[in-house]
Amino acid sequence: MSDQPRCPVVHFDHHSADHAKNHVANYRKLREETPVSWTDAHGGFWVLADYKAVFEASRDDEIFSSARHDEYGGPGLSVTIPKAPTAFHIPIELDPPDFRPYRKAVNKVTAPAAVENLDGVIKHYVTGFIDTIIEKGNADLAIVAAVPAAVTIDWLGLDPSEYKNYVDAMHTLVSAAPGTPEYVHAAEVAVPWVSRTVRDHIAYRRENPGTDATTHFINVDVDDRTMTDDEIYSILELVISGGVGTTASLVTQSLVWLYENPDQRQRLIDDPSMVDIAVEEFLRVFSPTQALARTILQDTDFQGCPVRSGDRALLSWASANRDAEQFESPDEVDITRWPNRHVAFGLGIHRCAGSHLGKAMAREMIRQVLARMGDYVVDMDRLVTYPDQGTNAGFHSIPVTFTPGERLLGDTPLFADHYTKIGA
Numbered sequence: 550m551s552d553q554p555r556c557p558v559v560h561f562d563h564h565s566a567d568h569a570k571n572h573v574a575n576y577r578k579l580r581e582e583t584p585v586s587w588t589d590a591h592g593g594f595w596v597l598a599d600y601k602a603v604f605e606a607s608r609d610d611e612i613f614s615s616a617r618h619d620e621y622g623g624p625g626l627s628v629t630i631p632k633a634p635t636a637f638h639i640p641i642e643l644d645p646p647d648f649r650p651y652r653k654a655v656n657k658v659t660a661p662a663a664v665e666n667l668d669g670v671i672k673h674y675v676t677g678f679i680d681t682i683i684e685k686g687n688a689d690l691a692i693v694a695a696v697p698a699a700v701t702i703d704w705l706g707l708d709p710s711e712y713k714n715y716v717d718a719m720h721t722l723v724s725a726a727p728g729t730p731e732y733v734h735a736a737e738v739a740v741p742w743v744s745r746t747v748r749d750h751i752a753y754r755r756e757n758p759g760t761d762a763t764t765h766f767i768n769v770d771v772d773d774r775t776m777t778d779d780e781i782y783s784i785l786e787l788v789i790s791g792g793v794g795t796t797a798s799l800v801t802q803s804l805v806w807l808y809e810n811p812d813q814r815q816r817l818i819d820d821p822s823m824v825d826i827a828v829e830e831f832l833r834v835f836s837p838t839q840a841l842a843r844t845i846l847q848d849t850d851f852q853g854c855p856v857r858s859g860d861r862a863l864l865s866w867a868s869a870n871r872d873a874e875q876f877e878s879p880d881e882v883d884i885t886r887w888p889n890r891h892v893a894f895g896l897g898i899h900r901c902a903g904s905h906l907g908k909a910m911a912r913e914m915i916r917q918v919l920a921r922m923g924d925y926v927v928d929m930d931r932l933v934t935y936p937d938q939g940t941n942a943g944f945h946s947i948p949v950t951f952t953p954g955e956r957l958l959g960d961t962p963l964f965a966d967h968y969t970k971i972g973a
C-alpha cells in the first residue's frame with residue numbers, strides 16, 4: 550500500500566485567489582471528476598469533495614483523526630490546512646475517548662434550552678447594532694457581523710465593547726490568506742491580546758464567580774474533576790473562534806443573495822416565519838465553514854485511493870452540500886427546501902456545538918434587517934468579499950442604501966457598563 554503513488558493528482562489550493570472567486574465551480578469539477586484527489590499545495594493533502602467521502606471520513610475518527618499531531622504537517626491547529634497558529638483547541642482537537650467529557654461540558658451551555666436563555670441578549674445586540682445605522686439611510690450592512698462577536702463575548706462574561714479585537718484575531722485567521730499582513734498581524738498581535746485578556750478573565754472569575762459561560766467552565770466536572778486554566782482557555786478560544794466569524798459569514802451571504810432575489814426577499818418580509826427554514830437552505834448553499842481538515846492515522850484504501858498514515862485530508866462541507874446525489878437541483882437556492890440534511894455544521898462527533906446559537910443569531914439578524922430596512926439596495930460594484938474563501942466564505946463590506954427608520958433601544962446602552970468594570 551505505502552509504495553503506491555497518491556492519485557489522482559489535481560491542482561487545487563483553497564487559499565488561492567482563483568478559488569476565492571470560483572470555489573463553487575472548483576468544487577463542482579472535483580466532485581464530478583475526482584471526488585477524492587491529492588494536491589501538492591501546502592505540503593500536500595487529500596481533498597474530499599463528494600458527500601459520500603465527506604460523510605465516511607467525518608464518521609471514522611480512528612482513521613481520520615481530529616487530534617493535534619505536530620509530527621504531521623507541522624505545529625498548529627489540526628483542523629485547518631495549513632495549520633493556523635492558535636492555542637490547542639478543546640474539544641475539536643481531541644479524539645475519543647478523551648474528547649467525550651469535554652464535549653459534554655460544552656453541550657451544557659450550548660444546548661437548545663441554554664440558547665433560549667440568550668434570546669434577550671441576541672435581540673439586544675441585533676437591535677442595537679441596527680440602531681447604529683438605521684437613521685442614516687446608507688451604511689455598511691456588514692455591521693451585522695458584529696452581532697455574533699458581541700453575543701459570544703457577552704455570553705462568556707468578557708467585555709463586549711471590545712468585540713472587534715476578537716474578530717481581528719480569530720476571524721482574520723480564517724478569512725485572510727496565510728502569510729498576508731492581516732494574517733500576520735492577527736497571529737502576532739491580535740491573538741496574543743486575546744490570550745492575555747481571556748486568561749485574566751478566567752483568573753478573575755475564579756475569585757469572582759458570575760453567571761456567564763466562563764464561570765460554568767470553571768465549575769463543571771470533567772471526569773470527576775474541575776478543569777485547569779489551560780483547559781478552560783482551550784475551550785474559550787475555540788468558542789470565540791467558532792462564534793465570531795461563522796454566523797457573520799452566513800448572514801452577510803444571505804443578505805446579498807436576498808437583495809439579488811427580490812421576490813424571495815419579499816416572501817420572507819411577508820411571512821417572517823419562513824426564515825427558520827430559509828436559514829437551513831442558506832447554511833447549505835453558502836456553507837460558512839467551507840472545509841476543515843483531519844490527519845490520517847492508518848494506511849488504507851479510501852474510496853479507491855491509497856491514503857497513508859500521516860497524510861492530511863481536507864473535508865469540504867461546502868462541496869458535499871452541493872452533491873446532486875444528495876440534494877435535488879443542488880445549485881438552486883430553494884428557501885422552502887425540506888428536509889434539508891446539509892452538513893454545514895459538519896458531521897459525526899465533532900458536529901458544531903454552537904449550531905443552535907448560530908442559527909438563533911442568524912434568524913434574528915435576518916428578520917430584523919428585513920423588518921426594519923427591508924428595501925435595502927446593495928451597491929454590488931463596491932461589495933468586498935473575504936480575500937480568502939478557503940475556510941470561511943463571506944463579505945467584509947456590503948454598502949447599502951435604504952429608507953431610514955427609527956432607533957429602538959432608546960436610552961439603553963449598547964454595551965452595559967458593568968462589563969467594563971470586570972477586572973478593573
Ligand code: HEM
Pocket residue numbers: 615628640641642652655659787788789791792793795796799836837838841842866892893894895896898899900901902903904906907908
Ligand atoms: C453558522 C454558524 C456556524 C457554522 C457554519 C459552524 C460550523 C462548524 C463546523 C463545520 C464544525 C465541525 C468541525 C469539525 O468537524 O472539525 C463546527 C464545530 C464547532 N463549532 Fe461551529 N459553526 C457555527 C457556529 C458556531 C458558534 C456560534 C459557536 C459558539 C458556541 C460554535 C462552536 C463550535 C465548537 C465548540 C465546535 C467544535 C465541536 C467539537 O469539536 O466537538 N460554532 N462548527
